[in-house]
Amino acid sequence: MPETTPNAMLEVRGLQAWYGESHVLHGIDFHVQQGEVVTLLGRNGAGKSTTLKTIMGMLKRREGSIKFRGQELAAATSRHIARAGIAFCPEDRGIYSSLTVEENLMLPPVVAEGGMSVAEIHQLFPNLAERRRSQGTRLSGGEQQMLAIGRILRTGARLLLLDEPTEGLAPVIVQQIGAIIRKLKERGYTVVLVEQNFHFAATVADRHYVMDHGAIVDMIPNSEIDAHAEKLNSYLGV
């Protein structure tokens, strides 16, 4: 076993997971320090989203260790993991069509003190205030992404797992989301970000883990990203 990392907010060791019969994660190791923004980069199907879902307890069969603030969560249910203080923003944004914008925002229960107030979230995302009575899925793609991020900021969770928050959005919205992630970092949030777009990732992250075939194959600090540009291109196949 690799030695543990002291004071890691999240420490994942030897994480394996299966979708039914198919083995999709083959022993993931990575850690995230408190206040860090870390990305998981990789091609489609490399296992990035699956890693986030497995941390959230959403895959039935999993093995290995997931330590959050020293607490072992590998065998916990999704509900307990959320209650421990990890919040998840899924790739499809997970906006409920049977709930209004306001109900979507208020849905996740508060799990710890120190979450943002609704007023603060509305200040961050003014469109959500204007459209609070609309059906959740009537929002534009960008607004839905704002809602998906906004609603987990209310809960007081300090570790945010964001699955491709920029996917399919216009460049101006992508910039806005980048600004929000930097603002969250300033406020001390810890973020694990799944990204396909490493140009975007480089503008927000401290470190990048590169995934391929259900395993972590490299780690690149953001400060060295230019030096490793060629290597990254070959990993990501761009």
Next chain:
Amino acid sequence: MSIFNIPIQLFSTQIMLGLINGAFYAILSLGLAIIFGLLNIVNFAHGAFYMLGAFGALLLLDHLGINYWAALVIVPLLIGLLGCVIERSVLRWIYDLDHLYGMILTFGMSLVMVGIFRNMYGATGLAYSMPPSLQGGFNLGFMYLPASRAFVIVASGLVCLLTWLAIEKTRVGSWLRAATEKPQLTEAFGINVPLLITLTYGFGVALAAFAGVLAAPIFSVNPMMGSDLIIVVFAVVVIGGMGSISGAILSGFMLGLVEGVTKVFWPQASSTVIFVIMAIVLLVRPAGLFGKQD
């Protein structure tokens, strides 16, 4: 006074009888719709819980002297609790399996419950005496409205309305809608979805029991009362749209009325008209009148 040569008194009496049937359809299909939405189980035992509700009222009155009004509260609570126990101990094991297993399992449960009551009380109906405050009625000029029937329509309408409000307008209701739409994500937000499922099944079953208590004084109480009704109620749910809350309520009352009106103009067709409508709806709008079309 007459409409199409039919005396208005006959017409309005049939409308009233239709509304009463509609009240039962609405409250039963509402319970089925809530359960189907969250559990993905077509609850074939629903008619048996309705029957248990009527017997519950009868037994409470005969053995403990507990009257109709108290039974309207106590019986749904007890049967709802029984529903929670059944969900925890039996239904929980089959959620990962095909819908068919849920139908067969609940159908089997229904046969057991009906069988037990047939064995104990026979197949002929027992009478539940009308509570004194529901005897008599109102003369509306064009028809006579018995108080007991008026009460059924009002009570059922009120319970349906309150249930709709609770689901559509409250915070707990928003959890229920969320868990119905995306159960796994809802759980990943920290909401206790298994508990919601248990309570929802219990509540749906309690609605059936409430309808059973309402039915006790106006229909005969017998073990088969639910089995006869539930087939029509399934047709109502299909017409309204599987899982649609408001659809279940509205189509329940509407189809009761349609049945009543059919009884006036073509009595022979009145017991089939709902199934004819179901067939047409399935052809034209397969997801039901109020269901979401994919």
